[in-house]
Amino acid sequence: MIPMNLVINKRHFSIYESVLKYRKIFITFILAFSLTIFPLGIPASLTQEEGNLLDGIISEGEYEFNITVGGGDYSLFWKNIGEEVYFAIRGNTTGWVSIGIDPEVRMENADMIFGWVNSTGVFTIDAFSIGQTGPHPPDITLEGTDDISDFNGTEASGVTIIEFKRLLNTYDKYDKPIPTNESVTILWAIGSSDSFESPHVKRGDFEFSLAGITGPEDEIADFFSPLILSSALVLSLAGLLIFVDSFGRQHQHKKEYLGGEDE
Numbered sequence: 480m481i482p483m484n485l486v487i488n489k490r491h492f493s494i495y496e497s498v499l500k501y502r503k504i505f506i507t508f509i510l511a512f513s514l515t516i517f518p519l520g521i522p523a524s525l526t527q528e529e530g531n532l533l534d535g536i537i538s539e540g541e542y543e544f545n546i547t548v549g550g551g552d553y554s555l556f557w558k559n560i561g562e563e564v565y566f567a568i569r570g571n572t573t574g575w576v577s578i579g580i581d582p583e584v585r586m587e588n589a590d591m592i593f594g595w596v597n598s599t600g601v602f603t604i605d606a607f608s609i610g611q612t613g614p615h616p617p618d619i620t621l622e623g624t625d626d627i628s629d630f631n632g633t634e635a636s637g638v639t640i641i642e643f644k645r646l647l648n649t650y651d652k653y654d655k656p657i658p659t660n661e662s663v664t665i666l667w668a669i670g671s672s673d674s675f676e677s678p679h680v681k682r683g684d685f686e687f688s689l690a691g692i693t694g695p696e697d698e699i700a701d702f703f704s705p706l707i708l709s710s711a712l713v714l715s716l717a718g719l720l721i722f723v724d725s726f727g728r729q730h731q732h733k734k735e736y737l738g739g740e741d742e
């Protein structure tokens with residue numbers, strides 16, 4: 480009679496043999512699968528037509544991240560593409576909307592971007608706050624440069640939207656670089672009039688991260704972006720692949736040690 484443990488060992492051995500035998504096919508399959516699935520994770524940002532972005536309308540899925548503050552009166556949307564960042568500001572106002580990047584004390588040294596829409600068009604001003612409560616002259620009057628060349632906006636039903644793009648680093652003395660790997664404070668404000676000199680009716684600040692992983696609930700959903708999901712999948716499959724390979728090798732050695740045949 481064949482001892483029970485020999486039957487079990489024999490069955491285990493045939494699994495090892497199958498793993499060894501089909502190892503290469505399995506690895507090829509995983510690699511092919513990974514290479515097929517990975518491009519699906521490339522964010523829409525890289526394939527999206529640039530021209531559609533700056534139309535003054537915030538379409539579903541157009542921006543990767545967003546934050547809403549001020550009891551819903553102010554939202555900032557953003558998306559990083561290469562060396563540029565696309566922003567959309569949406570404010571519950573018919574006046575100006577703005578962001579102020581990286582202030583030092585209150586408003587001082589914040590790189591401000593204002594935008595508004597009136598009957599003659601859409602306007603933005605690249606400004607810089609030189610004092611804690613202003614003033615915030617346009618960069619060009621400080622001998623800097625206006626680095627908001629591409630923008631658009633709409634005003635409807637008491638809501639103003641300004642979309643614009645900017646280089647992460649403009650190298651203008653009156654612009655603050657937007658860091659790619661750490662957060663930065665952003666001031667936000669809305670005014671009730673289209674006059675650049677009129678004070679804000681609502682204002683505040685929040686921590687901003689280009690990668691969007693800080694902030695409230697909205698960003699949490701964005702964290703599970705297709706890129707991250709497919710990267711996680713590829714990494715898991717790679718891990719499985721390494722495991723299967725080392726498992727196969729280990730048992731091949733065992734088989735050789737026990738005097739079995741080579742593969």
Ligand code: HEM
Nearest residue numbers: 577578579585586612666667668675676677678679682683
């Ligand atoms: C014409 C435009 C502006 C004027 C006249 C103005 C004026 C002032 C003044 C007088 C204060 C101090 C009083 C207060 O706390 O309300 C202040 C504070 C503040 N402003 Fe402005 N501001 C202007 C534009 C902006 C813009 C564009 C932003 C954001 C992008 C902004 C963000 C803030 C914030 C966050 C504070 C509070 C700072 C703190 O106390 O820590 N302001 N502003």
